[in-house]
Amino acid sequence: MAEKNLIGELDMYREAGIKPNFSDIAKRYGKDRHTVASYWRAEGGRPHDGRGDRAGSFDAHIEEVAAKAQLPGVTKKGIHEWLLHRYPGEDLAGYNAFTQFMRKNGIAVGASGGPEPHPRFETPPGLQLQFDWKESVKMANRDGELFEFNVFAATLGHSRRHIFIRSRTRTTDDLVRCMYATIARLGGVPREWVTDNMSALVTVKGGRRHKVQRAYEFAKAAGFELKLCRPRSPQTKGKVESSNRFLSRLMAYQGDFDGWDDIDEIVARIEDASNSEPNETTGLPPSALFMEEKDALLPVGNLRALEEAMGDVVRVARVPATMLVSAHGEPMSVPRRCIGRPARIVCMPGGAMDCYVGGELVATHVAGGPAYDPAHYAEAMAGKRWFGDAAGDIEAAAAANLGLLDSMGGSL
Numbered sequence: 553m554a555e556k557n558l559i560g561e562l563d564m565y566r567e568a569g570i571k572p573n574f575s576d577i578a579k580r581y582g583k584d585r586h587t588v589a590s591y592w593r594a595e596g597g598r599p600h601d602g603r604g605d606r607a608g609s610f611d612a613h614i615e616e617v618a619a620k621a622q623l624p625g626v627t628k629k630g631i632h633e634w635l636l637h638r639y640p641g642e643d644l645a646g647y648n649a650f651t652q653f654m655r656k657n658g659i660a661v662g663a664s665g666g667p668e669p670h671p672r673f674e675t676p677p678g679l680q681l682q683f684d685w686k687e688s689v690k691m692a693n694r695d696g697e698l699f700e701f702n703v704f705a706a707t708l709g710h711s712r713r714h715i716f717i718r719s720r721t722r723t724t725d726d727l728v729r730c731m732y733a734t735i736a737r738l739g740g741v742p743r744e745w746v747t748d749n750m751s752a753l754v755t756v757k758g759g760r761r762h763k764v765q766r767a768y769e770f771a772k773a774a775g776f777e778l779k780l781c782r783p784r785s786p787q788t789k790g791k792v793e794s795s796n797r798f799l800s801r802l803m804a805y806q807g808d809f810d811g812w813d814d815i816d817e818i819v820a821r822i823e824d825a826s827n828s829e830p831n832e833t834t835g836l837p838p839s840a841l842f843m844e845e846k847d848a849l850l851p852v853g854n855l856r857a858l859e860e861a862m863g864d865v866v867r868v869a870r871v872p873a874t875m876l877v878s879a880h881g882e883p884m885s886v887p888r889r890c891i892g893r894p895a896r897i898v899c900m901p902g903g904a905m906d907c908y909v910g911g912e913l914v915a916t917h918v919a920g921g922p923a924y925d926p927a928h929y930a931e932a933m934a935g936k937r938w939f940g941d942a943a944g945d946i947e948a949a950a951a952a953n954l955g956l957l958d959s960m961g962g963s964l
Contacts, residue, residue, distance in 0.1 A: 557648070558583070562592055564835045570843070576828045579636070582646030609645045610635070610653045617654070621661045623803050628654060628661055630801030633825055634808075678848025680709035681734070681742035681776075685722050685750065686799045693809050703819060704730040705795040708742060710848075711841035712831045714795050716823040718816055725904035727752040728770050728862050733913065735774060735858065740849025745771065746779045754780065766901060773861035775850050798826040811927070856896075859908070863900035871895055875932055876923060877907060884917035885928040 558581050565572040572592065578585040610617065613635060620631045632650045645653075654660070683706040690700050704717040704727075715734050719726045727750070735741055747753070755762050771778045801822050809815060827839040834841060852858075859865050866879035871890045876883045879897040882905065886895065890909045898906045905917040915925065 557581070558588070559591060561830055561835070562588075564830075565840070570836075570840050572840075573828070576837075580646055580829065582644070582649055608653075609643060610650060613639070614657060614659075618657075618659050620804050621654075621659050623806050625800050626661055626803040627797065627800050630804040631661075633801055633822070634804035637821065638808075675709035676848070677710040677845040678740070678742060678850070680744045680746060682707050682709060682746045683734075684747055685719075686796060687722065689799075689802060691802065691805065691809070691815070692807055693811065693814075694807060696807075699812070699815060701815070703799055704734075705799065706730075706734050707795055708738075708838070708842065708845055711845040712834065712838040713738075713842040713845070714798065714823055714826045714838060716795070716799065716819050716826075718819050722750070722752060723902050723904070724752045724764050724767055725900040725902035727767060728900070729904070729906060729913075729916075731770060731774070732855075732858055732862060735852055736855060736911070738846070738849060740846055740852060741775050742849060744777050744779055746781055749780055753778065770858075770861050774858055775853070795826065798822055801825075813927070855911070859896065859898050862906075863898045866897045866899065868895040868897065871909070875928055879905060882917070882919050883923040884915060885924045886915045887928055888931050890914055
């Protein structure tokens with residue numbers, strides 16, 4: 553079955569006139585990239601690679617797989633991706649062999665009542681983007697510390713290209729920031745953005761709905777139309793809702809990460825996988841179809857003009873050695889790598905302050921909060937002899953010093 557799927561996928565690439573990425577396909581099917589290339593050259597033939605699915609390659613991890621299968625919300629695909637991530641040096645087989653391994657050993661993931669039916673509909677390239685939040689994700693790290701966050705999920709209607717962005721909260725500031733990041737990453741603007749009546753777009757007062765004008769003003773400045781559908785209506789927003797099956801792979805990392813940087817790396821890894829795996833409807837990976845859809849998107853124009861549509865922009869000539877930049881008297885820290893570089897701070901009406909360096913969002917701050925991000929402060933102190941050498945020593949000393957600074961009013 554795996555060989556049949558591989559040949560079928562290569563045939564779809566061939567019909568679309570697109571040369572596939574042999575390394576990505578080899579990873580998904582548990583084959584060597586040279587073997588995949590030989591299938592491609594055979595044009596439908598079946599060269600023998602002498603291996604098979606190798607379901608037994610997972611035997612050494614059976615206890616870990618069984619433990620991961622008990623995690624709430626986890627999926628088989630999520631566990632397989634986690635294994636490939638955590639054991640890159642092992643010659644682990646593809647997903648089909650992994651499901652065979654789970655069946656053989658009687659390992660099942662949590663009970664499921666089966667998905668609800670979602671009618672399918674197609675949109676032309678460049679027309680529509682669907683977006684929503686995956687809300688209140690809760691994950692504990694290796695030390696048992698609980699991290700709660702949300703993920704902004706956006707999906708292009710034609711290619712099914714996904715974008716995932718972690719966000720602590722779901723305010724209008726957060727939504728506008730995610731919209732801006734989505735446009736920057738796509739390199740273009742879909743004409744219609746569809747979602748339901750999320751509170752960042754619509755408020756209810758006296759039983760009447762009111763649009764949050766700032767979000768609509770940003771949409772106008774960017775050149776797209778915001779459209780609201782009925783909440784939880786799969787016929788109009790089903791493509792982005794299908795992204796939840798990818799984001800459910802986060803659950804395989806319960807107790808297996810350190811902090812926010814790890815979470816962001818995991819979200820990026822899941823996004824990459826979601827765009828490289830063939831879509832069930834189109835039969836092609838979203839990244840392949842996106843090459844066609846990108847040309848149909850509206851041009852971005854000036855990203856700095858969009859920053860001004862987000863809020864008040866304050867320019868910083870050079871980030872000082874203190875790693876602190878300020879806007880309207882409010883200081884905020886940035887990573888050490890930003891020292892000496894120009895920066896722009898976008899001050900949003902809701903109190904969020906975003907710092908951009910070289911087009912990258914490097915730090916987010918809330919007006920009135922602590923000036924230094926603990927991670928930035930620990931990074932600055934790393935290597936200083938009087939702070940110790942071990943990572944734990946640095947983090948503990950940085951936390952103690954930040955506590956002292958806060959008690960003194962935060963002055964430095």
